[in-house]
Amino acid sequence: MSPSVPLQEMIRAIRSARTQCEERGVIQRECAAIRAQFRQSDNGGRSHNLAKLLYVHMLGYPAHFGQMECVRMIASPRYSEKRVGYLGAMMLLDEKQDASLLITNSIKNDLSHSNQYVQSLALCTLACMGSAEMCRDLAPEIDRLLRASNSYIKKKAALCAVHIVRKVHDLGELFTPAARSLLAEKNHGVLHGAVVLITELCERNQETLERFRKVPGTVPDLVQIMKGLVISGYSPEHDVAGISDPFLQVRILRLLRILGRNNEGASDAMNDLLAQVATNTDSTKTVGNAVLYETVLTVLHIKSESGLRVLAVNILGRFLLNNDRNIRYIAMISLQKIVGTDHNAVQRHRGTIVDCLKDQDASVKRRALDLSLALVSASNVRSMMKELLLFLSSCPPELRAQAASGIFNAAERYAPSQRWHIDTILHVLTTAGGDVRDETVPNLIQLITNASELHCYTVHKLYRALLTDISQQSLVQVACWCIGEYGDLLLRGECQETEPVQVTEDDVLDALETVLQSHMSSPATRGFALTATMKLSTRITDNVDRIRSIVSIYGSCIDVELQQRAVEYNALFRKYDHMRFVLKMQSSVFCSGSNRQVSPLVFLPQVCDLLDLLGGSEVTLQPIPAVGGTAPGLFTNTSSTTGGDLLDLLGGLEPAPPELSYLIFSAAPTVQVYEKAGVALTLSCEKQSDSGLTVTLTASNSTDSDISSFTLQAAVPKVCLINRANSSCFTQSKSFFRLQVNLKMRIRISYSSQGSAFQDTVQIDSFPGLSAAGH
Amino acid sequence: MMRFLLLFSRQGKLRLQKWFTPISEREKKKIIRDMTSMVLARQPRSCNFLHWKDLKIIYKRYASLYFCLAIENQENELLALEVIHRYVELLDKYFGNVCELDIIFNFEKAYFILDEFLMGGEIQETSKQMVNRSIEASDMLQETMEEYMSKPAF
Numbered sequence: 028m029s030p031s032v033p034l035q036e037m038i039r040a041i042r043s044a045r046t047q048c049e050e051r052g053v054i055q056r057e058c059a060a061i062r063a064q065f066r067q068s069d070n071g072g073r074s075h076n077l078a079k080l081l082y083v084h085m086l087g088y089p090a091h092f093g094q095m096e097c098v099r100m101i102a103s104p105r106y107s108e109k110r111v112g113y114l115g116a117m118m119l120l121d122e123k124q125d126a127s128l129l130i131t132n133s134i135k136n137d138l139s140h141s142n143q144y145v146q147s148l149a150l151c152t153l154a155c156m157g158s159a160e161m162c163r164d165l166a167p168e169i170d171r172l173l174r175a176s177n178s179y180i181k182k183k184a185a186l187c188a189v190h191i192v193r194k195v196h197d198l199g200e201l202f203t204p205a206a207r208s209l210l211a212e213k214n215h216g217v218l219h220g221a222v223v224l225i226t227e228l229c230e231r232n233q234e235t236l237e238r239f240r241k242v243p244g245t246v247p248d249l250v251q252i253m254k255g256l257v258i259s260g261y262s263p264e265h266d267v268a269g270i271s272d273p274f275l276q277v278r279i280l281r282l283l284r285i286l287g288r289n290n291e292g293a294s295d296a297m298n299d300l301l302a303q304v305a306t307n308t309d310s311t312k313t314v315g316n317a318v319l320y321e322t323v324l325t326v327l328h329i330k331s332e333s334g335l336r337v338l339a340v341n342i343l344g345r346f347l348l349n350n351d352r353n354i355r356y357i358a359m360i361s362l363q364k365i366v367g368t369d370h371n372a373v374q375r376h377r378g379t380i381v382d383c384l385k386d387q388d389a390s391v392k393r394r395a396l397d398l399s400l401a402l403v404s405a406s407n408v409r410s411m412m413k414e415l416l417l418f419l420s421s422c423p424p425e426l427r428a429q430a431a432s433g434i435f436n437a438a439e440r441y442a443p444s445q446r447w448h449i450d451t452i453l454h455v456l457t458t459a460g461g462d463v464r465d466e467t468v469p470n471l472i473q474l475i476t477n478a479s480e481l482h483c484y485t486v487h488k489l490y491r492a493l494l495t496d497i498s499q500q501s502l503v504q505v506a507c508w509c510i511g512e513y514g515d516l517l518l519r520g521e522c523q524e525t526e527p528v529q530v531t532e533d534d535v536l537d538a539l540e541t542v543l544q545s546h547m548s549s550p551a552t553r554g555f556a557l558t559a560t561m562k563l564s565t566r567i568t569d570n571v572d573r574i575r576s577i578v579s580i581y582g583s584c585i586d587v588e589l590q591q592r593a594v595e596y597n598a599l600f601r602k603y604d605h606m607r608f609v610l611k612m613q614s615s616v617f618c619s620g621s622n623r624q625v626s627p628l629v630f631l632p633q634v635c636d637l638l639d640l641l642g643g644s645e646v647t648l649q650p651i652p653a654v655g656g657t658a659p660g661l662f663t664n665t666s667s668t669t670g671g672d673l674l675d676l677l678g679g680l681e682p683a684p685p686e687l688s689y690l691i692f693s694a695a696p697t698v699q700v701y702e703k704a705g706v707a708l709t710l711s712c713e714k715q716s717d718s719g720l721t722v723t724l725t726a727s728n729s730t731d732s733d734i735s736s737f738t739l740q741a742a743v744p745k746v747c748l749i750n751r752a753n754s755s756c757f758t759q760s761k762s763f764f765r766l767q768v769n770l771k772m773r774i775r776i777s778y779s780s781q782g783s784a785f786q787d788t789v790q791i792d793s794f795p796g797l798s799a800a801g802h
Numbered sequence: 803m804m805r806f807l808l809l810f811s812r813q814g815k816l817r818l819q820k821w822f823t824p825i826s827e828r829e830k831k832k833i834i835r836d837m838t839s840m841v842l843a844r845q846p847r848s849c850n851f852l853h854w855k856d857l858k859i860i861y862k863r864y865a866s867l868y869f870c871l872a873i874e875n876q877e878n879e880l881l882a883l884e885v886i887h888r889y890v891e892l893l894d895k896y897f898g899n900v901c902e903l904d905i906i907f908n909f910e911k912a913y914f915i916l917d918e919f920l921m922g923g924e925i926q927e928t929s930k931q932m933v934n935r936s937i938e939a940s941d942m943l944q945e946t947m948e949e950y951m952s953k954p955a956f
Contacts, residue, residue, distance in 0.1 A: 155921070
């Protein structure tokens with residue numbers, strides 16, 4: 028066919044433009060010329076003009092002024108103009124444009140044109156951009172063409188019907204009879220169209236699906252056609268690398284899948300065929316593998332017999348070993364889908380899947396990761412985890428977060444021992460600490476606290492990790508917490524599970540200071556480090572001054588969070604030196620936003636000393652001997668309480684802002700002493716010594732709104748001494764008591780929520796874990 | 803069904819676009835940008851399948867052109883590769899050793915061939931010869947009509 032010279036000249040002109048600006052200029056000129064031509068009456072070059080416009084449109088320039096020209100050209104009697112007109116309609120018009128309705132009539136006329144190529148243009152355009160109204164208008168025409176026309180038109184009409192059914196679901200009813208009869212055709216194009224149409228009808232409508240299942244012969248017919256394709260002789264017209272019409276085979280297999288799903292009868296009828304296709308199809312080329320792949324999908328989704336299922340999974344296993352990356356990828360996707368149902372069958376190929384973790388291709392790696400994580404079980408967790416950790420150290424960055432969280436989940440579910448679990452988590456934090464989720468830190472802390480016999484081992488390991496690398500924030504945070512908490516174990520030096528190493532107090536403080544000063548540390552990490560330093564002040568003996576100086580430096584830190592802490596700790600050093608031992612330093616987890624119940628951290632308080640009542644300057648305090656931790660000292664109070672049963676709370680320390688929450692959770696038996704309007708108060712006691720008792724009060728808010736200005740006041744009979752530690756965000760408070768009589772406590776809480784103030788008083792007469800005598 | 807077929811060069815210039823669902827112009831432009839950047843960023847010997855939103859993207863490079871086909875999730879990816887290959891073979895037969903310039907200067911023919919092979923997002927004709935014969939016949943029809951129209955009426 029002779030090329031369109033004007034079009035080609037224009038294309039040449041556009042391509043020879045050296046800059047974008049020049050190109051725009053050329054195109055503007057051309058568009059102006061085209062517009063002028065459109066306005067003129069019929070000339071011989073109309074199709075060329077429209078073609079030029081379509082080219083310009085493909086380059087990305089606006090071409091909407093050509094829409095009406097398309098409508099005119101479609102109505103033209105000339106085939107060349109119709110051809111370009113319909114092409115233009117498909118490119119420029121879609122169902123959202125108003126002009127598209129204007130071509131409905133032309134299409135209708137062309138559908139009954141004497142020339143099949145004109146008919147085909149109309150059918151093609153309708154199938155491409157037919158709107159719902161157009162489809163409704165023209166559906167009867169399409170049905171007519173489905174029944175009585177040549178195969179060239181029938182195959183197009185079938186696909187047109189598919190489009191109509193997608194646009195207007197109800198019209199499926201109209202096409203069902205014709206669709207059924209088309210299966211008897213010999214022409215592959217028509218058969219293909221028929222299979223696609225029946226697939227569409229069955230997918231849309233359950234009743235139609237049942238009808239096709241029941242109609243005697245749909246499944247056997249399809250089986251027959253497939254057999255013909257697979258077994259019979261070479262058909263040069265449809266052959267692709269030795270497979271006879273793979274496109275049709277795949278469509279038939281898909282339809283069989285739909286018909287056989289959840290249906291015993293249909294599934295039985297196709298078992299033999301599927302086995303035949305699975306074994307006879309040549310799998311050396313992609314096209315053969317395409318057919319095998321579809322067969323495997325069908326086998327796995329219908330009610331096939333177990334032998335066939337095993338055959339299918341084995342085919343997938345063979346795919347895994349294929350040199351072609353695409354085939355490996357396909358295999359893993361399919362195995363992923365069935366790993367839930369046919370877990371054991373997939374487990375057999377675990378080795379190959381794990382090998383795919385080392386593949387170069389990122390898509391294959393991703394699939395292999397998903398599949399490997401799904402295959403971890405209690406029996407293979409150690410070996411699988413080794414492979415996964417190896418993968419984590421070399422995996423592409425976009426997969427790190429997924430791999431880390433997958434490893435954590437698997438470790439949590441199948442950890443053979445606590446030490447293994449902690450080791451695994453530490454390994455992940457060392458390799459990919461930047462990609463783990465935020466909850467990892469508190470989760471890990473909880474885990475470590477629970478594994479009490481491993482404290483020594485853990486703190487040694489974490490200390491060593493801290494010395495090596497302080498860039499992974501999660502790891503550093505956990506390490507700081509651990510050192511703060513179990514620093515005495517670290518300093519003691521000996522540890523059963525790792526080699527002993529001599530760690531001096533200076534070394535530890537050096538490490539923490541490095542974290543504090545490093546620019547790599549995030550504010551949260553610095554907070555951890557500062558708190559840990561403070562905690563160590565109760566556990567070490569020689570370098571308290573050094574700690575004091577570190578803490579005071581941060582009293583003028585720019586970061587508000589750190590400054591707050593440092594100031595409070597400073598205050599401890601200055602005014603309440605004796606209290607340092609009592610303040611249970613615990614790790615800080617920042618509440619994110621609302622004051623909801625934050626997941627508590629398990630924390631074993633280290634009991635030190637009991638303290639005097641604090642209530643302002645009239646209290647004279649005697650310093651506690653610095654015993655570093657275990658023996659309680661006694662204390663006498665010379666002042667009286669300030670009025671009433673309520674006592675002043677700790678003076679110097681202001682309630683911390685909600686972001687600073689020191690979470691304490693005692694492992695002792697708890698009892699809920701108050702619950703109203705979503706605010707609950709639970710109490711637990713721990714008898715630390717003969718004359719010392721730690722009572723922990725935990726307040727929580729389970730409503731949807733925030734609670735502010737929460738204050739808690741506790742009073743005990745005068746013979747008891749109270750020391751209230753820092754109050755902070757309403758979640759907790761603590762008190763220490765020395766008991767001589769039956770302990771009673773009255774608690775008053777006040778808070779404001781949703782604009783209104785609440786106040787309530789609770790009297791507690793019995794404490795869990797105590798006998799009636801209160802001892 | 804197939805959602806769209808794009809052909810673009812190594813520099814990201816679009817040579818052919820076929821959309822099988824109604825999409826706004828702005829959305830089309832965005833998709834083209836996404837596809838070109840995604841596909842051109844791929845390593846040479848990687849897998850030909852990508853995931854994008856809820857679709858599977860199958861791409862294959864032939865000389866200087868990338869063929870990018872988007873299919874829905876239940877379609878067969880390996881068969882999609884065959885579809886791309888079949889289209890290339892059809893172009894090759896028609897133009898005789900097709901190259902990118904052929905498709906640039908005769909883009910409307912490329913569309914006509916595509917419209918004989920695919921329709922409404924599905925394969926229309928599975929036989930190469932049938933498609934070729936239809937194209938030839940249509941071309942013949944166009945020429946005879948043109949000749950007829952341009953001949954002076956005696």
